[in-house]
Amino acid sequence: MATSEAYMRTPTQQAWRRFMRSSSGKAGLLIVGFFVLLALLAPLIMPYDATKDRNLRERLKPPSAEHIMGTDELGRDIFTRVVHGSRISLRVGVFAVGIAVVAGTFLGLLAGYFGGRTDMLISWLVDIMLSFPSILLAIAIVAVIGPGISNAMIAVGIVQIPIYARLTRSVVLSLKEQDFVAAAEGLGAGRARIIFRHILPNGLSPLIVQATLSIATAILDAAGLGFLGLGAQPPQPEWGLMISKGFLYFTRAPWISLFPGVAIMIAVLGFNLLGDGLRDALDPRTSR
Template sequence: MTAQTSTMRTPTQQALRRFWKSSSGKAGLAIVLGLIILALIAPIVAPYDASRDRNLRERLEAPSLEHPMGTDELGRDMLIRVWHGTRISLRVGVVAVGIAVVVGTVLGLVAGYFGGRLDMVISWLVDIMLAFPSILLAIAIVAVIGPGIFNAMLAVGIVQIPIYIRLTRSVVLSLKEQEFATAAEALGASKSRILFRHILPNGLSPLIVQSTLSIATAILDAAGLGFLGLGAQPPDPEWGLMIARGFNYFSTAPWISLFPGLAIMIAVLGFNLLGDGLRDALDPRASR
């Protein structure tokens, strides 16, 4: 009876069951949900205006009951700034990965399905982009279009596009010869319908896993750009920017850089653990 019940489960139910068996997946989900909740309630529980926040009488105070994470060089409460920095970092990660997923998936579908010279040109461009370290390419893009949080999101999204082109292309190459795709083509379905209604839904699992892992990379890259002064600009409470501002005070006030760095570590760890759990759930063969 148990074996029969197991075989009657839908693929979604089986994936959920495997996910809840994954300790790393559950830990990552808890961390990510915690970050999302903190980001959502921040403007409600602790409204914050970075342009007016300064109190020089309390500058460089060590962590205390009044300021659990201390204050920075302008007397700003680090707990409030790190808390509101969660909103910026999550937005950067989601928007940047969204750009990469949309553009990379479309180009990967086209390259994998149609092949020929179009596939050759797209693969050639991908190889060129992958020849450069992602953070260096992001720095070059921001240097051309100018610093700012939106430009940082755009740059981080662009450097991740080749990942999704390659991943989607490989999925299409393995699925377009399957029976369901050839049957749809024999029935007269248009190429766009075959791609977006048949092939893409059957290849979403690796894209979902990669998207989760890419958010962690995007948060790191955006923090790196902020540290270099190419991402978020003062007085925005962005984690990488806060680390950079505390660099000159590290010997006397290390908490200015320490707590934003811990926030980056927790966010990256959460998305990586969640990605590992999703990989085990959606592709059990990968965990063997």
């Protein structure tokens, strides 16, 4: 009876039940949900203008009841800046991954479906990009187009394109030999319809999982660029930039770098756990 009820559930219901059985997935969902709510509600809970925030009389104060995470070298409240920094880091992560998903998926669809010279050219381009460490390639791109949070977002998105191009290509190579694709071709469906209406929807699961995991990588890369002064620029409360500014005072005021670093660690952990949970839920080999 239980088995028949399981088969009566829709694929979405089955995936949700598998996800809810994943402890790591639920923990990741809670962490990510917390940061998303924090980013959305920050302007309402504590309005903040980074350009006007400084109080030199309160500089380098340790954590206390008044400043629970202490203050930095300009007397700015670390807790307030960490909260508002979540908006920047999450925005960079989501938009950078969005750029990578759109561009990489399109290239992977072309390479996998058409094959031949198209596949060879795209694979050659992807191999060249993958031959460089991602952070070094991002640094080179920002050095060319100039520092700034928007350019850092573009750079992080570009370096992740090969991941989705390769993943999509492998998915397309396996799906285009399936019977439903042959049936669509037999009914006279055009190439664009077959690619975007039949192949792509059936290959979304690994892309969703990879996108979740890539947001964590994008947050780390953006923080690295901010630390080097190539990402967000002062006085923006970006976590990597905050760590960089606090590095000069680390022996006197370690809390300036410590708390933004902890925020990065927890956010990255949350997206990784969520990605693991989604992988378990969307894996068709997982038992019902």
